Amino acid sequence: MQNWYEVCAVDDIALRGSRIVKTAKGCVALFRTAQNDIYALNDKCAHKQGPLSQGIVHGNLVTCPLHGWVFSLETGEAQGADKGRVKTIPVRIVEGCVQIQLADQTALTG
Amino acid sequence: MIGGGLLGLEAAAGLKVQGMDVTVLHLMPTLMERQLDETAGHLLEKALTDRGIKVITKANTKEILGTTKVEGVRLEDGTILDANIIIMAVGIRPNLWLGKDAGLDVDRGILVNNMMQTSDPNIFSVGECIQVENRTYGLVAPLYDQAKVLGSTLAGKDSKPFTHFEAATKLKVTGINLFSAGDFAAGDDRQEIVLRDAAKGVYKRLVLQDDKIIGIVLYGETADGPWFYQMMNAGDDISEMRDTLIFGPAYAGGGGADPLALVAGMPDEAEICGCNGVCKGDIVSAITDKKLGTLDEVRAHTKASASCGSCSGLVEQLLALTLGDDFDTNAVTAMCACTDLSHQDVRRMIISKSIKSIPDVMQELHWTTSCGCTKCRPALNYYLICAWPGEYVDDGYSRYINERVHANIQKDGTYSVIPRMWGGMTTPNELRAIADVADKFDISTVKVTGGQRIDLLGIRKEDLTAVWADLNAAGMVSGHAYAKGLRTVKTCVGTDWCRVATQDSTGLGIQLERILWGAWAPHKLKLAVSGCPRNCSEATCKDIGVICVDSGYELHFGGAAGMHIQGTQVLCMVDTEAEVIEYICALTQMYREQANYLDRIYKWADKVGYDYIRSVIVDDEQERKAYAARFLYSQKFMQNDPWKERVEGKEAHHFDAPLVPKKLEETV
Ligand code: SF4
Ligand code: FES
Numbered sequence: 001m002q003n004w005y006e007v008c009a010v011d012d013i014a015l016r017g018s019r020i021v022k023t024a025k026g027c028v029a030l031f032r033t034a035q036n037d038i039y040a041l042n043d044k045c046a047h048k049q050g051p052l053s054q055g056i057v058h059g060n061l062v063t064c065p066l067h068g069w070v071f072s073l074e075t076g077e078a079q080g081a082d083k084g085r086v087k088t089i090p091v092r093i094v095e096g097c098v099q100i101q102l103a104d105q106t107a108l109t110g
Numbered sequence: 111m112i113g114g115g116l117l118g119l120e121a122a123a124g125l126k127v128q129g130m131d132v133t134v135l136h137l138m139p140t141l142m143e144r145q146l147d148e149t150a151g152h153l154l155e156k157a158l159t160d161r162g163i164k165v166i167t168k169a170n171t172k173e174i175l176g177t178t179k180v181e182g183v184r185l186e187d188g189t190i191l192d193a194n195i196i197i198m199a200v201g202i203r204p205n206l207w208l209g210k211d212a213g214l215d216v217d218r219g220i221l222v223n224n225m226m227q228t229s230d231p232n233i234f235s236v237g238e239c240i241q242v243e244n245r246t247y248g249l250v251a252p253l254y255d256q257a258k259v260l261g262s263t264l265a266g267k268d269s270k271p272f273t274h275f276e277a278a279t280k281l282k283v284t285g286i287n288l289f290s291a292g293d294f295a296a297g298d299d300r301q302e303i304v305l306r307d308a309a310k311g312v313y314k315r316l317v318l319q320d321d322k323i324i325g326i327v328l329y330g331e332t333a334d335g336p337w338f339y340q341m342m343n344a345g346d347d348i349s350e351m352r353d354t355l356i357f358g359p360a361y362a363g364g365g366g367a368d369p370l371a372l373v374a375g376m377p378d379e380a381e382i383c384g385c386n387g388v389c390k391g392d393i394v395s396a397i398t399d400k401k402l403g404t405l406d407e408v409r410a411h412t413k414a415s416a417s418c419g420s421c422s423g424l425v426e427q428l429l430a431l432t433l434g435d436d437f438d439t440n441a442v443t444a445m446c447a448c449t450d451l452s453h454q455d456v457r458r459m460i461i462s463k464s465i466k467s468i469p470d471v472m473q474e475l476h477w478t479t480s481c482g483c484t485k486c487r488p489a490l491n492y493y494l495i496c497a498w499p500g501e502y503v504d505d506g507y508s509r510y511i512n513e514r515v516h517a518n519i520q521k522d523g524t525y526s527v528i529p530r531m532w533g534g535m536t537t538p539n540e541l542r543a544i545a546d547v548a549d550k551f552d553i554s555t556v557k558v559t560g561g562q563r564i565d566l567l568g569i570r571k572e573d574l575t576a577v578w579a580d581l582n583a584a585g586m587v588s589g590h591a592y593a594k595g596l597r598t599v600k601t602c603v604g605t606d607w608c609r610v611a612t613q614d615s616t617g618l619g620i621q622l623e624r625i626l627w628g629a630w631a632p633h634k635l636k637l638a639v640s641g642c643p644r645n646c647s648e649a650t651c652k653d654i655g656v657i658c659v660d661s662g663y664e665l666h667f668g669g670a671a672g673m674h675i676q677g678t679q680v681l682c683m684v685d686t687e688a689e690v691i692e693y694i695c696a697l698t699q700m701y702r703e704q705a706n707y708l709d710r711i712y713k714w715a716d717k718v719g720y721d722y723i724r725s726v727i728v729d730d731e732q733e734r735k736a737y738a739a740r741f742l743y744s745q746k747f748m749q750n751d752p753w754k755e756r757v758e759g760k761e762a763h764h765f766d767a768p769l770v771p772k773k774l775e776e777t778v
Contacts, residue, residue, distance in 0.1 A: 005771035012766075016481070016507040020768040027768070034481045051523040054511040056484045063484035065511040065519055070484070081411045105771055 001104045010038065010096050018053040018062075024105050028089055029053035030098060031073050033060050039073035040091040040100045046071070046084030111197050112171055112183075114141040116279060118199035119158065123283040125197075126163050133191060134158070135169040135183070145279045145290040149306075150313055150329040157286050157311075202248040204239040219246045224271030226260045236260050242272060249277050251379040278339050280332070280381065287328075289335035292342055293317065294325030303356045314356055321349040334358035340375035373427040382428070383414040383421045393425060397432045404443065405429065446485035448477045453489065453706040460497050468494065468505055482508075489707035492594065495630050496702050499744035506761055512592035515764050516752045517574055526567040527577055529586035530627065533601040533620035533639075534562025543584030547577055561598035561636065563589055572767060578753035587751035594708070595630040596637075599623040600648065604641035604658070611641035613658035618687055619647075622656075625691060626698065628748035629741070632705040632714070635698065650678045653711040654694055663690050667697060668712040668720060676712060679720050682728040696734040697727050699741035 007021050013032040020043060021028040027043035029052050037060060043053050050066030060073045070079040076086040090101035111122045114136030126132045134141075140151030141158075155165050170186035174196060182192045204219035215221045215229035219241030226234045226242075236256040238248055247253060255272060262269030278291035294317045296302070305314040310330065316338065317325030323342040328335050337359045341348065348355055359371075376382075378391030396402060396412045408425055409416040415425045430437045444450045451459070456475065465471050468490050472482060482490070487508035494502040506514045517525035529544070544564055548556055555567040569577055578588075590597060601619030605611040619639040626637070638649035639656040648671075649655030655666035655678050662685040666678035681697065684690055700723065705714035715723055726733050756765065 004774045006774055007769045007771050012769075014507070014763050017763060019766055021771055022768045023771060030769075048521070050521075051519075054515075054519060054523070056487060056510065057507065058481045058483050058487060059479055061483075066521065068484065081413075099774065100771065102771060105773060 002101050003104055004092075004099045005102050005105065006097055006099050008098050010093060010098055013038065013098070016057045018055075018057065020051075020053050021100065023102055025103065027051070027053070028100060028102075029062075030091070030100075031057055031062060033057060033073065035060070037073075038091055038093060038098055040089035041071070041073065041076055042087040042089065044086065045069060046078055046086050047082070052086065111135065111199065113199035113201070114138075114165065114167070115199060115201065116142060116145065116281060118197075119154075120282055121197055121199060122158070122163055123161070123286075125195075126161060130195075132162075133164040133166060133193075135171055135185070135191075136165065136167045137170055139167050141165065141167070142279075142281075142290075145327075146288070146329075147294050147315060147327050149315070150288070150290070150327050153311065153313055153329050154281075154286065154288065202238050202246070204241065204246055206239065209235065209239065217241055224259075224273070225263055225269070226256055226272065234260055234263070243274060245274060249279075251277050251377075275343055277379070278326075278335065278377065280335075287330055287332040289328040289332040289339075290326060291335075291339050292323070292325035294327055300324070303352075305356045316356060318348070321347050321352075323348060336376040336380055339377065343377070370427055370431055373424060374431055382424050383412075383416075386413040386416060388412050388414040390428065393428050394432050397429060403429070403433065403437065406443075445489065446483055448472075448479040448483055448486050449475060451475060456490070457493050457497075457704075460493055466494065466498055466502060468508060488513075492630060492632065492707050496744075500747045506764055513594070515571065515574065516588055516590075516592060516756065517569070518592045520567065522568075524568045524570055525574060526565050526591075527569055527574065527581075528559065528563055528565045528589040528591035529581050530589040530623075531563040532623050533599055533616055535601075535616065535620065536564075540584060540586060543581065543586065547580045550580070551577055559591070561589075561591070562600050563591075563598065565591070571765065575757050575765060579757045582751070582754050582757060588753045590627065590752075593630065594633050596623075596626045596628065596635045598636055599626070600636075600638035600652075602639070602641050602646035604639075608641055610644065611658070612660045613641060613663070615639045615641035615647070615656075615658050618656065618658075618663075618690065621687070622691065622694060625695065625742075625745070628750070629698065629702070629745060630748070631698070631702050632707050633710045635701075635711070637694075651675070652678065654697060656690055656694075662686070665690065665693055667723070668715040670710060670712045674712075679715075681724060692738050693727060693734065695741040696737035697723070699737040699744075700726060702741070702744075703737075 007030065008019060013019050013030055015032055016034050017032060019030045021030060029041050029043040031039045041052060043051050045052055045064040045066065047064065047067055047069050050064040052062050052064055052071065054065045055062045061070050061079060062073055063070050069082045071077065071086050072079060076088040078084040092099050111118050111132060111134045114134045118134060119141065122132045122134050140148050141154050142151060146154065158165055171183050172186050173184040174180060175182040175184060180193060180196050182190055183196060184190050206216050206220060209216050209220035212233065214233065220228055220235050220239050222228050222235050222240045222242050224242065226236050228235050237253055259269050259272045278289060281288045294315065299319060301318045303316045312330035315327045316323055322345050323338055326335065326338045326342060376390050378389065380390045382388055382390050382393055393408060393412055393414050396408065400411055402408050402411060405422060405426055408414055408429065415422045443452060445453050445456055459475060460471060463474060465474055468487065471490050488510060491505050491508040495504060511519050517527050519525055548566060551569060551573055553566045553568055557565040557567060559565050599619040599622045601616045602608065604615035605613060606616055622637060636652050637654045638647040638652045640647045640649045641658050643657055643659065645657060649657055650666055651669040651671035653669065655669060657664040657666065662683055664683050665681040667681050669678035670676045684693060701711050701714055
């Protein structure tokens with residue numbers, strides 16, 4: 001079952017920065033671009049599971065910190081000649097709060 | 111490993127690298143007898159034995175022992191060898207049943223003609239299962255050719271019939287160079303040219319018939335392989351250059367070798383990039399099909415030269431060859447896809463237009479992206495730091511993760527932490543504090559680094575500041591082991607202890623590290639000071655090195671000991687420690703101000719010339735003093751321990767704790 005979860009305020013994420021959300025099924029990376037768009041992706045690079053949240057955000061792309069693959073924040077698709085895709089997570093802003101859609105988290109939050 | 115052929119040996123070497131105890135059993139008297147003559151076979155056997163791989167030749171395996179799993183093998187002579195794994199690499203045997211069941215003519219393989227047609231005109235066959243002109247094939251290159259013939263026929267186009275050619279063999283085992291092609295059996299109508307340098311482990315043999323090369327065996331030095339190979343396949347008459355033939359293209363016909371001709375002569379399946387296994391054909395077709403024009407594009411699309419980069423030259427030659435006049439080797443390469451300007455252009459404009467922030471650079475220099483990319487942002491951040499010390503505000507989000515959080519990210523997303531040990535010196539108290547930190551944070555791996563200090567590995571990001579706080583409390587600061595900037599100054603024990611030391615190398619190293627630490631640079635900067643020419647701190651492969659001698663100090667620069675290895679060149683001799691410091695500060699600043707981002711000193715020096723650097727730092731006192739002064743000025747703003755600052759809360763947003771999701775009522 002999917003639910004909406006509130007994670008933080010928009011301003012808790014720096015422009016061109018990121019935050020990590022701990023979920024029952026691993027970490028989700030939240031990104032805020034220079035254009036003030038918010039995206040959520042699985043925090044695992046399609047190459048070798050690098051933590052994308054630690055990468056450099058440029059445009060609506062992020063570069064993985066481990067070996068430099070670049071992913072679209074919008075689609076999760078690897079750019080250029082690299083092939084792979086990172087799962088994107090539905091995200092919405094409600095009154096300045098960031099909400100993401102996750103499978104039921106009872107396992108984690110008790 | 112049963113079978114000492116190409117695949118068997120590559121597998122054996124691979125297993126050995128994994129730490130296994132490997133024995134190769136080979137039926138014939140010498141290894142790879144299909145590709146190598148006896149001499150080369152023996153050289154190869156010796157090279158493998160030297161790496162700890164046991165080789166038993168003339169070994170006829172009679173029986174595999176074991177009831178529920180493999181336990182060993184018995185040889186014909188009764189020898190029993192224990193084994194946990196047995197791998198067979200004993201050649202290919204065409205799989206015939208399908209052809210046979212279909213009623214096709216078969217012999218050793220399914221019989222086909224040169225158009226890949228079997229005895230039933232409606233059935234075609236390619237690959238390892240066929241026999242064409244009495245030959246079967248196991249290497250992939252001729253199979254591709256067969257597929258091309260078949261493909262054209264199926265598409266209704268006229269196709270050239272499949273013709274046999276001698277594929278060249280290379281053994282892909284690091285450190286063993288071996289090239290063979292053609293037929294190298296001796297015979298009355300054949301002559302050979304042999305070059306042997308036993309001490310260097312070089313053996314070259316060409317087999318000739320009717321003034322043509324028909325066989326090539328190269329061991330130890332194989333660079334000329336493609337050249338010989340091309341002549342062999344073309345059937346070139348070599349009588350003209352016979353005297354110098356064995357010395358390769360460098361001597362052929364008297365003149366120097368034209369590198370382009372060499373590359374042009376390479377066969378399509380010649381491997382260009384060893385790291386990523388990319389061959390010439392792949393690169394050429396990527397250049398034509400995808401309309402690639404630069405080294406970077408070829409890298410992105412084929413991965414050729416994307417790892418160690420040692421084949422970049424070859425890739426550029428392929429570009430030049432394929433694109434002809436459209437490829438301009440001298441064109442300035444743009445900094446990245448966001449601009450047409452080169453690194454040097456951008457550096458100059460930052461100064462001349464007095465640009466002081468990344469958004470302003472992008473605005474004024476007409477960047478084509480709104481936010482830059484991973485290549486330009488870190489470079490711009492550095493250029494601005496260097497140009498405007500004390501004014502420019504560092505942009506953490508334009509730094510790679512390691513510099514952003516002042517630790518080194520590891521493959522599992524944890525970090526490693528290396529405190530500074532000035533000149534490689536430490537104290538019992540520091541060691542106790544490090545041990546306490548390791549205990550407290552459950553740090554499983556503690557490693558002594560090549561830079562004479564201690565690495566604590568496996569630290570979670572959320573623990574970094576607490577680890578630093580404890581290290582700070584014991585008087586330790588960041589070692590900048592993550593920085594494009596000053597890393598370490600290695601020293602030897604010098605006059606404090608050493609019998610033969612000429613100067614206080616330890617003290618000088620510590621002084622240098624105290625002056626240089628905290629400086630950001632285009633790339634990492636490693637120094638060493640040795641107390642005498644015995645050079646225990648390996649100063650002659652560092653970015654900057656000092657060798658103490660009786661009469662003073664020999665300054666070195668431009669060494670490298672990573673993927674690329676080269677010794678330093680001498681900058682000059684000086685008499686006093688004060689001069690050492692002045693010269694090194696000046697050299698460092700000149701490098702900081704001039705080099706492209708991500709060029710080490712040696713790369714910069716290769717581009718601008720070692721003599722040019724000497725002419726400024728050594729011959730022009732005024733310039734030297736000015737550089738040194740600019741360096742010291744900039745250092746005023748750099749020497750704050752970044753760990754302490756972050757323990758005190760600076761840039762806390764880079765260390766934010768993970769968020770916990772709060773469930774909302776509404777379900778989806
Ligand atoms: S480099 Fe010379 S002075 Fe230094 S430890 Fe070695 S032998 Fe002694
Ligand atoms: S893990 Fe992301 S690029 Fe390799």
